[in-house]
């Protein structure tokens with residue numbers, strides 16, 4: 001039976017045999033080859049998405065949280081804390097519930113997807129909405145943790161990256177080798193750093209003889225890596241990457257440099273269109289921030305920056321159900337209201353057979 005990333009990748013993680021494992025069987029997510037979208041490109045590429053929305057709380061944050069919470073419990077911590085745009089708090093709340101410890105989450109007032117807020121509340125964490133953004137919350141968490149007995153489970157906790165690096169292990173284990181390019185959204189930049197760590201460690205272990213070029217994509221109004229400097233008031237519909245002061249700044253630059261990668265940014269409208277197209281044409285529903293990875297990949301394939309004949313993996317970081325408002329707003333035209341009669345329903349069907 002599969003029982004989560006710590007048990008499965010124990011050899012590559014900083015864990016002792018007697019460490020209590022707090023797991024929800026995270027990881028082991030599907031790597032799905034796209035069929036329909038690449039066909040419209042007119043270019044020969046092997047394009048995959050790693051669907052992290054299939055994790056227990058619906059995002060990749062579970063990979064890091066199982067490590068961070070297990071270690072917190074091992075050292076006797078009774079409470080964890082994080083700042084979050086939503087998914088970190090959802091994962092922290094769930095794993096704290098599993099462990100039977102307290103969880104405090106600081107989230108930006110009003111700018112959090114409804115599903116994520118529901119998760120944090122449902123799992124019994126103490127939700128503190130601050131009149132500020134993620135960066136304000138992050139600063140407060142660091143300050144308060146110095147004065148109170150709480151363990152920070154944001155990705156500045158190195159155990160988070162240790163857990164999250166297992167995504168790269170899974171991709172290599174599935175494909176038999178590393179992809180040529182790996183594309184992903186970048187917010188606080190923990191994940192891009194963790195991906196690179198995973199690829200490097202598997203190469204050192206002799207399990208792959210190559211590593212991918214890493215392309216990191218951001219939203220136009222929250223693109224500190226593209227601008228080369230912090231952004232004061234980050235804004236984007238992709239709330240999971242609405243971050244102006246990324247905590248893993250140096251590590252992300254290192255990943256980009258060592259892999260000969262790059263950063264780019266895209267507009268909110270294009271991001272939402274990509275999310276919609278992926279849902280409609282491939283049957284995969286990710287959240288807006290996740291769609292940035294595929295949007296960037298397709299953009300760079302069209303431009304030839306990613307050459308033909310290459311194997312490309314995009315991380316779809318979170319599930320579309322997290323943010324039902326964003327989804328309904330852009331697809332409400334598909335909802336028809338008719339009289340409850342056979343004729344009216346039949347008319348709609350015949351009109352829409354395509």
Ligand SMILES: *Cc1c(COP(=O)(O)O)cnc(C)c1O
Nearest residue numbers: 087187188189190191240317318
């Ligand atoms: C956390 C998150 C990101 C950004 O990851 P970072 O490690 O902060 O760069 C992107 N998409 C989703 C869905 C997330 O939850």
